[in-house]
Amino acid sequence: MTPFADLLERLVFSPARSAKIALLRDWIATRPDPERGWGLAAISGELAFSAAKPGLIRALVAERTDPVLFGWSYDYVGDLAETVSLIWPSPATPPGPAPTLPEVVAALGGVSRAEFPALLARWLDSLDASARFALIKLITGGVRVGVSARLVKVALAEHYGVDVNAIEEAWPATAPPYLALFAWLEGRGPMPLSADRPVFRPPMLANPLEEADLADLDPADYRAEWKWDGIRVQACAGPGGVALFSRAGEDITAAFPDVAEALRGLHAVLDGELLVVRDGRVAPFSELQQRLNRKSVSSRLLRDHPAMIRLYDLLYEGAEDVRHLPFDERRARLEAWVRRASPPRMDLSPLVPFRSWDELAALRAAAREAGIEGLMLKHRASPYVPGRPKGPWFKWKRDPFVIDAVLMYAQRGHGKRSSYYSDYTFGVWTDEGELVPVGKAYFGFTDAELAWLDRWIRNHTVARFGPVREVEKSLVLEIAFDAAQLSNRHRSGVALRFPRVNRIRTDKPAAEADRLAQVLALVENRRDAA
Amino acid sequence: MTPHPETWLSVRPEGLYCEPADLFIDPARAVPRALITHAHSDHARPGHGAVLATPETLALMTRRLGEGRAGLTQQPLAYGESLDVNGVRITLFPAGHVLGSAQVLLEWRGVRVVITGDYCPRPQPTCAPFAPIPCDLLVTEATFALPVFRHPLAEGEIARLLRSLALFPDRTHVVGAYALGKAQRLIALLRGAGYDAPIFLHGALFPLIEVYRAFGHDFGDLRPATAADKSALRGALVIAPPGAIQDRWARRLHDPVVALASGWMRVRQRAKSRGVELPLVISDHADWDELNATAELSGAREVWVTHGREEALIHALAARGIRGRALSLVGRGEEDEGGGPEALPAGEVAA
Numbered sequence: 001m002t003p004f005a006d007l008l009e010r011l012v013f014s015p016a017r018s019a020k021i022a023l024l025r026d027w028i029a030t031r032p033d034p035e036r037g038w039g040l041a042a043i044s045g046e047l048a049f050s051a052a053k054p055g056l057i058r059a060l061v062a063e064r065t066d067p068v069l070f071g072w073s074y075d076y077v078g079d080l081a082e083t084v085s086l087i088w089p090s091p092a093t094p095p096g097p098a099p100t101l102p103e104v105v106a107a108l109g110g111v112s113r114a115e116f117p118a119l120l121a122r123w124l125d126s127l128d129a130s131a132r133f134a135l136i137k138l139i140t141g142g143v144r145v146g147v148s149a150r151l152v153k154v155a156l157a158e159h160y161g162v163d164v165n166a167i168e169e170a171w172p173a174t175a176p177p178y179l180a181l182f183a184w185l186e187g188r189g190p191m192p193l194s195a196d197r198p199v200f201r202p203p204m205l206a207n208p209l210e211e212a213d214l215a216d217l218d219p220a221d222y223r224a225e226w227k228w229d230g231i232r233v234q235a236c237a238g239p240g241g242v243a244l245f246s247r248a249g250e251d252i253t254a255a256f257p258d259v260a261e262a263l264r265g266l267h268a269v270l271d272g273e274l275l276v277v278r279d280g281r282v283a284p285f286s287e288l289q290q291r292l293n294r295k296s297v298s299s300r301l302l303r304d305h306p307a308m309i310r311l312y313d314l315l316y317e318g319a320e321d322v323r324h325l326p327f328d329e330r331r332a333r334l335e336a337w338v339r340r341a342s343p344p345r346m347d348l349s350p351l352v353p354f355r356s357w358d359e360l361a362a363l364r365a366a367a368r369e370a371g372i373e374g375l376m377l378k379h380r381a382s383p384y385v386p387g388r389p390k391g392p393w394f395k396w397k398r399d400p401f402v403i404d405a406v407l408m409y410a411q412r413g414h415g416k417r418s419s420y421y422s423d424y425t426f427g428v429w430t431d432e433g434e435l436v437p438v439g440k441a442y443f444g445f446t447d448a449e450l451a452w453l454d455r456w457i458r459n460h461t462v463a464r465f466g467p468v469r470e471v472e473k474s475l476v477l478e479i480a481f482d483a484a485q486l487s488n489r490h491r492s493g494v495a496l497r498f499p500r501v502n503r504i505r506t507d508k509p510a511a512e513a514d515r516l517a518q519v520l521a522l523v524e525n526r527r528d529a530a
Numbered sequence: 531m532t533p534h535p536e537t538w539l540s541v542r543p544e545g546l547y548c549e550p551a552d553l554f555i556d557p558a559r560a561v562p563r564a565l566i567t568h569a570h571s572d573h574a575r576p577g578h579g580a581v582l583a584t585p586e587t588l589a590l591m592t593r594r595l596g597e598g599r600a601g602l603t604q605q606p607l608a609y610g611e612s613l614d615v616n617g618v619r620i621t622l623f624p625a626g627h628v629l630g631s632a633q634v635l636l637e638w639r640g641v642r643v644v645i646t647g648d649y650c651p652r653p654q655p656t657c658a659p660f661a662p663i664p665c666d667l668l669v670t671e672a673t674f675a676l677p678v679f680r681h682p683l684a685e686g687e688i689a690r691l692l693r694s695l696a697l698f699p700d701r702t703h704v705v706g707a708y709a710l711g712k713a714q715r716l717i718a719l720l721r722g723a724g725y726d727a728p729i730f731l732h733g734a735l736f737p738l739i740e741v742y743r744a745f746g747h748d749f750g751d752l753r754p755a756t757a758a759d760k761s762a763l764r765g766a767l768v769i770a771p772p773g774a775i776q777d778r779w780a781r782r783l784h785d786p787v788v789a790l791a792s793g794w795m796r797v798r799q800r801a802k803s804r805g806v807e808l809p810l811v812i813s814d815h816a817d818w819d820e821l822n823a824t825a826e827l828s829g830a831r832e833v834w835v836t837h838g839r840e841e842a843l844i845h846a847l848a849a850r851g852i853r854g855r856a857l858s859l860v861g862r863g864e865e866d867e868g869g870g871p872e873a874l875p876a877g878e879v880a881a
Binding site: 006010012013014015021023024026064065068069070073074076077078079082083086087089128129352414418419466467 | 541631677679680682690694697698740748776777778779781787788796797798799801802803804805806807808809842845846849859
């Protein structure tokens with residue numbers, strides 16, 4: 001377990017993607033089969049055990065420690081697995097050699113419920129604190145180190161010099177510990193392939209539209225759709241099963257059993273926007289957010305936050321790859337497919353007809369409905385190409401809302417920004433003349449502006465709380481954001497979507513910054529329609 | 531009838547006071563007569579009249595506080611030698627914490643009191659080794675007095691650092707370490723592990739390195755990080771005070787891996803909240819097992835706890851029939867790990 005524990009430890013503290021990839025590559029290069037495969041499966045969430053409930057771990061540790069000292073320790077550390085791993089009293093002589101990761105995996109598959117507590121205690125006795133932590137996280141199903149399955153595939157692709165899309169295709173045909181996959185990557189075997197298992201295909205992405213670009217584009221060449229404020233998903237359905245993938249290739253099927261059920265029996269690969277829709281209206285993004293990152297979903301959540309897919313592209317019709325076809329042909333096929341299959345929990349994202357860019361600009365400016373972020377422009381002849389090719393697709397977001405807010409707190413960033421105060425909490429005035437925080441922005445500024453803000457913050461600090469500085473309430477920031485939503489998780493009662501620093505308003509006195517009432521007026525999900 | 535230590539050893543606003551010898555031990559403010567266990571700033575304050583300490587501690591104090599501020603008069607007392615002050619016999623023994631750090635044995639009218647100061651029972655390459663001293667009353671620190679603090683072997687942590695250097699050969703590895711004690715120990719451990727490349731130091735570390743060198747410690751090739759150009763720091767090891775590793779000073783480094791050497795790094799949330807990428811659990815303090823073992827080996831029937839997590843240690847000692855008392859001395863833990871991560875200087879440290 002120790003090499004695996006070391007890997008976990010490094011991954012957990014390494015925020016940079018490049019560092020995570022380097023750590024994964026080192027693991028792939030240095031650990032033998034089947035340990036490396038089990039390790040990759042465990043960190044990317046493909047291998048989850050629920051052999052132990054927290055209650056069992058607590059009971060085991062209670063037999064071995066003073067309850068008062070355990071209580072103080074738990075209060076101090078804050079995490080049960082970590083407290084137990086640190087406080088566990090190692091016997092003077094371990095009961096046997098420390099188990100390896102493959103031994104743990106094998107034993108978990110065969111052990112009976114009655115034997116498990118004694119086995120676990122023996123394991124904990126023979127491991128050191130960091131390996132105990134890894135073991136407890138593994139058996140309670142909670143290894144979370146910010147590594148997605150996609151990142152594992154990218155690391156494999158980089159390590160073996162293979163196209164990551166080829167790994168995506170082979171992936172569904174192997175299972176942990178991926179022996180056939182490694183055999184293929186190392187030239188010892190054929191590429192694992194399985195015709196019908198759902199496979200993630202990297203989606204086609206759009207570039208932001210600069211309005212100056214429009215002059216060179218012929219409106220007749222482009223189709224427009226609304227840009228929905230949900231989650232881009234790829235829905236795969238076929239004889240081998242159904243799956244829902246996020247834009248990054250994360251398998252999110254388990255969190256959306258309602259949508260997965262609707263896909264069953266179909267045969268296609270579809271591109272669309274996952275939304276919560278109630279009474280025909282798209283709910284604010286925050287409602288969809290509540291359904292994310294769940295391993296199981298309560299029936300109440302399913303009822304109150306019903307999800308669906310708004311379709312806008314077709315990658316496979318049946319077993320036929322149609323990605324090479326021009327957009328117009330794919331669209332015609334998609335429309336015909338929807339008519340024929342009339343699948344529940346899916347509808348078509350309509351095309352927005354227009355004749356000139358001016359007309360489209362007016363439509364965009366008028367769209368203030370919740371759930372619409374702006375427009376998508378797609379070239380009528382564009383094939384479906386993975387990645388972000390320049391030219392065929394554009395996203396044209398609606399103009400952001402803008403407020404003038406006062407900088408209240410600043411926090412250090414991470415990674416390359418760790419020496420800069422780069423996360424800014426800003427607030428607006430209440431009617432009582434008090435500043436309330438309404439959001440946090442950590443992008444939008446240039447490097448030069450960041451350096452300026454960093455210097456300003458250091459020179460105007462009034463208090464420090466660890467990595468956070470409270471500053472004089474005298475600097476106005478123009479904050480742009482895409483939407484304002486009511487929120488009971490924020491003291492101000494309002495949450496902003498994608499807030500960013502538009503400008504530094506050194507010209508504006510703080511007292512003239514905006515008021516909370518002005519921000520609340522922009523809220524789109526007011527329930528009191530009256 | 532021997533007098534109970536409570537009748538001649540007391541806590542005053544200035545700190546722990548020995549009445550018959552008329553001196554304070556590690557007082558928190560300037561006093562006429564002070565006995566100093568070691569040169570960390572929360573134990574060695576400026577402006578005392580007379581200072582009694584080991585020669586190493588006097589040299590370190592003088593270097594840090596300046597001539598004349600580390601006691602108007604200084605009296606050195608080497609380890610193992612005794613001094614009679616108004617009938618109180620004072621002997622200093624190695625505490626294993628930093629160069630010159632001492633445990634204090636006070637003997638008066640047949641009663642033996644040991645004040646550990648900050649201590650570390652594991653042998654260290656840069657200071658004389660700690661040994662427990664039999665006594666009637668033990669006055670101990672309790673910085674890491676929770677059973678979650680069991681320090682791993684420092685050599686293992688150094689091996690993790692060296693593995694990381696091999697894994698990220700282009701990145702500067704910057705290790706936060708306190709200027710007095712931790713930095714020197716880290717360098718000695720690295721040299722002991724066979725790392726013989728130049729080690730680059732933040733400018734604030736050199737004055738104390740010179741004192742260690744004057745007492746015969748060799749650290750190999752040390753160079754100022756400030757003078758090195760950015761490409762020379764590619765893949766290099768840099769040691770700096772904890773306050774500098776993520777601040778403006780660190781911008782000169784090449785895509786740094788930020789490491790921090792401290793006993794607090796045992797707790798993940800502490801490492802995370804500091805933004806540390808490579809936490810190294812290396813402590814100059816006794817861990818939980820060592821605090822308990824030291825109390826037991828001293829044979830003391832009573833233990834006073836100066837600072838740290840008194841309640842847990844006192845609870846554990848009570849289970850063994852040892853009476854504990856919390857002194858709650860103020861002003862401790864402002865330097866070195868004693869203060870915990872919250873007390874780490876968040877601001878700039880002059881290069």
